[in-house]
Amino acid sequence: MxxxxxxxxxxxxxxxxxxxxxxxxxxxxxxxxxxxxxxxxxxxxxxxxxxxxxxxxxxxxxxxxxxxxxxxxxxxxxxxxxxxxxxxxxAAPAPAPHVSVGAVQSAAMALVPGALRRVPDPPSWSMLTDSTDRLIDRVAGGELDLAVVTDAPPGLPTRRDVLLRHLFADPMSVVVPDDHRLARRRRVSIADLADEYWIEDNAGSEALLHQLAARYDLTLRVDRSVGALMIKVALVAAGHGVALVPRSVGPALRGDVRLLALRDAPRRGVYVATRPGRDDLSRLVTALRARH
The missing domain is CATH 1.10.10.10 (Winged helix-like DNA-binding domain superfamily/Winged helix DNA-binding domain)
Structure with a gap:
C-alpha cells in the first residue's frame, strides 16, 4: 500500500x-x-x-x-x-549572475577572496564557511554553486551528484608569536617544538599534527578548545602556544605572528566541489588554481 x-x-x-x-x-x-x-x-x-x-x-x-x-x-x-x-x-527578471560559494575556514581567509578578485568581470557572490562534509551536502542540495574543501582527516565524502576537482596540495606550517625563540627561522622541525603547547581548532588539523609527531616518536601537548581558525591564531599571537595551519592562509595572517615552514610537513589536498555540468564556473575554478 x-x-x-x-x-x-x-x-x-x-x-x-x-x-x-x-x-x-x-x-x-x-x-x-x-x-x-x-x-x-x-x-x-x-x-x-x-x-x-x-x-x-x-x-x-x-x-x-x-x-x-x-x-x-x-x-x-x-x-x-x-x-x-x-x-x-x-524581483529582477534579468538578474546579474550570482555565485553562492562555500569554503572551509582556512580557504575563506585568503584563497577564495583572492580568486574572486582575479576573476575577470566577476559576478556578484556570497560566501559561507562550514566543514567539508556539510559543504559538499550543500552543493549537492543546490544551496551552493561551488565549495572549496579539503581531504584533511576524516577525508572527502564521495557521492555521484557532486564533482570534485583537485586544485593543489597545501603543506601545513607552524604559526608562532612574533617574539618566539624560533620566529626568525624559515624552517623548523616538529622536534624543535616538542615542548610547546599546541592550540587546535578542528579534528582534521589535530590528526595531521599527531601523524607528524608520530614520525618523530613525540607526544605533544594539544588543546582543541577553540572552534575558529582566527581565534587559534589570536591565541598564538597572545603567547598561549603555537599552532598548525595550512600554508595557504599566510597572506591573511596578522602581523604579530610568524608562519614557519615545517620539515616533513604533512599536506592536505584542496579541492573544488560543484554539481556536474557547471561549466559556467570554469573561470572561478581557474582563478582558484592560479592562487599565487
Whole structure:
C-alpha cells in the first residue's frame, strides 16, 4: 500500500526548520525571523505533522535534528535556497549572475577572496564557511554553486551528484608569536617544538599534527578548545602556544605572528566541489588554481 504525506503549503515551516538546525535554538530562530517562539514552535510542529515524522529533539539547552530531521535537512536547505533564488528572479527578471560559494575556514581567509578578485568581470557572490562534509551536502542540495574543501582527516565524502576537482596540495606550517625563540627561522622541525603547547581548532588539523609527531616518536601537548581558525591564531599571537595551519592562509595572517615552514610537513589536498555540468564556473575554478 503506497505511503502518502500531506504537502505543506507554506514555506515558513521549512525556513523555521532550517534555521533551527543552524542555530540550535528556537528562541534564536524567533529573534532572527521576527516571530514569537511559540509561533516558530507551531510552524515546526506543522511540518512534523505534514511529513509524519519528528524532526527536532527538544533538549534543555536547545534543539537538534533527530535522525529523520538530519535526513530531511539537505532537502529543506535546497528548497529554501531555491525559493530565495525564485524570489530574486521575480524581483529582477534579468538578474546579474550570482555565485553562492562555500569554503572551509582556512580557504575563506585568503584563497577564495583572492580568486574572486582575479576573476575577470566577476559576478556578484556570497560566501559561507562550514566543514567539508556539510559543504559538499550543500552543493549537492543546490544551496551552493561551488565549495572549496579539503581531504584533511576524516577525508572527502564521495557521492555521484557532486564533482570534485583537485586544485593543489597545501603543506601545513607552524604559526608562532612574533617574539618566539624560533620566529626568525624559515624552517623548523616538529622536534624543535616538542615542548610547546599546541592550540587546535578542528579534528582534521589535530590528526595531521599527531601523524607528524608520530614520525618523530613525540607526544605533544594539544588543546582543541577553540572552534575558529582566527581565534587559534589570536591565541598564538597572545603567547598561549603555537599552532598548525595550512600554508595557504599566510597572506591573511596578522602581523604579530610568524608562519614557519615545517620539515616533513604533512599536506592536505584542496579541492573544488560543484554539481556536474557547471561549466559556467570554469573561470572561478581557474582563478582558484592560479592562487599565487
Amino acid at each position: 503506497p505511503v502518502t504525506h500531506a504537502r505543506p503549503t507554506s514555506l515558513a515551516p521549512w525556513v523555521a526548520f532550517v534555521e533551527a538546525c543552524r542555530a540550535g535554538s528556537l528562541s534564536a530562530v524567533a529573534e532572527a525571523l521576527g516571530y514569537t517562539q511559540s509561533a516558530v514552535s507551531r510552524q515546526i510542529a506543522t511540518l512534523e505533522r505534514d511529513l509524519g515524522a519528528r524532526l527536532l529533539a527538544r533538549e534543555p539547552r536547545g534543539v537538534r535534528p533527530t535522525p529523520a530531521g538530519a535526513a530531511v535537512l539537505p532537502h529543506a536547505r535546497a528548497l529554501v535556497a531555491e525559493a530565495d533564488r525564485a524570489a530574486r528572479a521575480a
